[in-house]
Amino acid sequence: MKLSFYQRNAEKIRVFFFILIMLILTLPIILGYLWLVLRSFSVDMNGFMPTKLTLKNWRFLWSSMKGYPNIWRTTANTAFVALMVMALEALLTSMGGYALSRYDFPGRSGLMKFILVLHAFPSVSLMVALYYVLKYLNLLDNLWGIILLKASLEIPWGTWVMKGFYDGIPWEMEWAGLVDGYTRLQVWRKVILPLVKPGIAVTSVFAFLSGWSEFIFINTFIFSQQFWTLSKYVKATIGDFRFADYGLLAAVGLFYAIPTIVLFFLVSKYMIKLTIGGVKG
Amino acid sequence: MKKTAWVFLMPMLAMVVVFFFIPVVLTIILSFTDMDYRFQWNFVGFSNFKDIATDFIIPKVTSNTLIYTFATLGLFNVGSALLISLLTTSMPEKWGSFFRSLWMLPRLTPSVVYGLLWLWIFDPTKHGLLNFLRASMGLPPQNWLYKAPMFIVIVANGFIGASMGMLIFTAAIKAIPIDYYRAALLDGASWWMITRKITLPLIRWQVLFVTAYQTLSLLTSFEYILIITDGGPVFRTEVWSLYTYHMAFSNYRFGYGAALSVILVIMGIIFALVYLKLFNFEALMQKPKVEVD
Numbered sequence: 001m002k003l004s005f006y007q008r009n010a011e012k013i014r015v016f017f018f019i020l021i022m023l024i025l026t027l028p029i030i031l032g033y034l035w036l037v038l039r040s041f042s043v044d045m046n047g048f049m050p051t052k053l054t055l056k057n058w059r060f061l062w063s064s065m066k067g068y069p070n071i072w073r074t075t076a077n078t079a080f081v082a083l084m085v086m087a088l089e090a091l092l093t094s095m096g097g098y099a100l101s102r103y104d105f106p107g108r109s110g111l112m113k114f115i116l117v118l119h120a121f122p123s124v125s126l127m128v129a130l131y132y133v134l135k136y137l138n139l140l141d142n143l144w145g146i147i148l149l150k151a152s153l154e155i156p157w158g159t160w161v162m163k164g165f166y167d168g169i170p171w172e173m174e175w176a177g178l179v180d181g182y183t184r185l186q187v188w189r190k191v192i193l194p195l196v197k198p199g200i201a202v203t204s205v206f207a208f209l210s211g212w213s214e215f216i217f218i219n220t221f222i223f224s225q226q227f228w229t230l231s232k233y234v235k236a237t238i239g240d241f242r243f244a245d246y247g248l249l250a251a252v253g254l255f256y257a258i259p260t261i262v263l264f265f266l267v268s269k270y271m272i273k274l275t276i277g278g279v280k281g
Numbered sequence: 282m283k284k285t286a287w288v289f290l291m292p293m294l295a296m297v298v299v300f301f302f303i304p305v306v307l308t309i310i311l312s313f314t315d316m317d318y319r320f321q322w323n324f325v326g327f328s329n330f331k332d333i334a335t336d337f338i339i340p341k342v343t344s345n346t347l348i349y350t351f352a353t354l355g356l357f358n359v360g361s362a363l364l365i366s367l368l369t370t371s372m373p374e375k376w377g378s379f380f381r382s383l384w385m386l387p388r389l390t391p392s393v394v395y396g397l398l399w400l401w402i403f404d405p406t407k408h409g410l411l412n413f414l415r416a417s418m419g420l421p422p423q424n425w426l427y428k429a430p431m432f433i434v435i436v437a438n439g440f441i442g443a444s445m446g447m448l449i450f451t452a453a454i455k456a457i458p459i460d461y462y463r464a465a466l467l468d469g470a471s472w473w474m475i476t477r478k479i480t481l482p483l484i485r486w487q488v489l490f491v492t493a494y495q496t497l498s499l500l501t502s503f504e505y506i507l508i509i510t511d512g513g514p515v516f517r518t519e520v521w522s523l524y525t526y527h528m529a530f531s532n533y534r535f536g537y538g539a540a541l542s543v544i545l546v547i548m549g550i551i552f553a554l555v556y557l558k559l560f561n562f563e564a565l566m567q568k569p570k571v572e573v574d
Binding site for chain 1: 285286287288289290292293294296297299300301302303304305307308311320361364365368369371372373376380382383384385386387389390391392393394396397398399400401402406408410436440472497498501502503504507508522525526529530535538539542543545546549550553
């Protein structure tokens with residue numbers, strides 16, 4: 001298609017304006033994260049210019065802060081919660097999704113409706129009852145309580161997602177496995193599971209991120225400092241140092257956000273791959 | 282054969298029943314008790330609900346909830362999301378995906394860290410971003426968190442909420458056959474004309490879906506409000522879900538909190554039904570599913 005000289009330039013001008021508008025819209029995000037990084041390494045800032053660079057803001061990594069638990073223990077707690085939530089969700093949703101996708105059993109459609117109806121009750125509306133259940137099971141002030149809650153509330157959604165991935169795999173795959181003498185369980189483990197790896201990866205990444213970032217449950221159901229995770233740690237530093245030491249806040253916050261930002265870059269790459277490749281039925 | 286299905290389902294079901302289904306039932310039962318920190322089961326009939334009807338903070342909380350939900354929805358979760366996806370799909374893909382990934386960043390950042398960024402931007406001293414800008418124009422610092430707390434809460438939530446609509450709208454726009462655009466360009470249609478006559482009508486369902494879905498999410502989201510203003514100053518940003526949380530875990534009125542939760546869920550269901558009717562979602566469900574590959 002031929003365009004006149006004017007039309008071609010009009011297009012360029014328009015694109016330029018669109019980019020400009022997007023830059024302005026996105027400015028709070030850009031400035032916010034820029035500040036977080038710069039502020040964590042500077043003594044003070046004059047607008048966006050660090051007055052003097054320092055590592056003192058990161059002191060919480062090597063010296064203990066009064067009234068705060070050890071940062072490495074807190075980090076280990078956070079990683080523990082994130083990894084356990086991830087493992088539980090990956091395992092249980094890939095099992096549940098397979099059953100919903102491949103078996104016709106009595107109560108199947110009822111079960112699927114039941115899962116959807118549960119979502120009318122968002123987890124925040126259940127806080128009171130969750131407190132009671134955790135108390136009853138002796139899981140209050142216990143990281144396992146958080147892990148089980150977190151995983152259980154996300155599993156119904158994850159099962160639906162995994163079902164979608166299983167639905168994309170042709171039945172012939174299973175028949176081939178069965179003809180070769182595998183049992184259903186073996187077929188699932190050796191033939192089908194490798195094919196839904198992209199689905200498992202997506203579920204795992206989101207489960208890890210949500211476990212790593214969890215705040216409300218930790219804030220409500222954990223009391224002892226030895227079980228704090230980084231979200232509680234950062235919240236406490238905001239409470240104590242908000243007007244006194246933004247440098248420390250920025251450093252603590254950045255430290256907590258690093259794994260999620262790293263995963264963010266990995267995920268966006270993976271998402272593109274997922275749409276290009278993947279299993280097609 | 283049938284047994285294997287249950288082997289696959291059992292672990293997941295066991296967890297969902299204990300930590301999801303039982304809490305749902307328990308919430309409803311608890312709403313008829315006056316349980317407090319002593320955890321005694323004491324059934325009081327509908328008195329919690331009567332108390333809610335006469336609670337003098339409830340009108341304020343209700344109007345906060347509606348303002349917060351619909352302002353965030355209109356300005357960001359649907360409004361900005363639509364704007365971002367229209368603009369980023371009309372520029373070179375390199376730039377488009379750059380902006381879209383930046384908008385994903387807040388969603389993936391831990392909530393407390395994200396809240397910290399806004400606390401800095403609206404900091405009442407000269408160290409905050411906005412007050413720094415004011416100072417460079419010779420103006421004194423403003424106490425933003427006191428002046429416009431609701432605005433701050435809406436903006437902070439909006440920058441997260443926009444990304445979901447953005448992803449869905451962008452995918453929908455990209456799925457529109459390029460021939461439509463070519464034909465329109467041949468006819469000499471401007472960008473605005475193309476957007477209004479081709480793009481927007483074709484992504485109508487996605488817009489309606491995001492509107493409905495995000496209304497329900499916003500109705501129950503309070504995490505960022507808790508972090509940034511904690512409902513204050515003096516209930517000015519206290520929304521229903523946060524009020525529920527405060528009643529239960531600051532005042533230890535578990536029964537009352539459960540009753541507030543039940544009403545919140547009922548509100549959500551009412552909104553869902555209204556949307557179903559209003560947007561004629563049934564027509565969408567009846568449409569035959571077309572496999573696009």
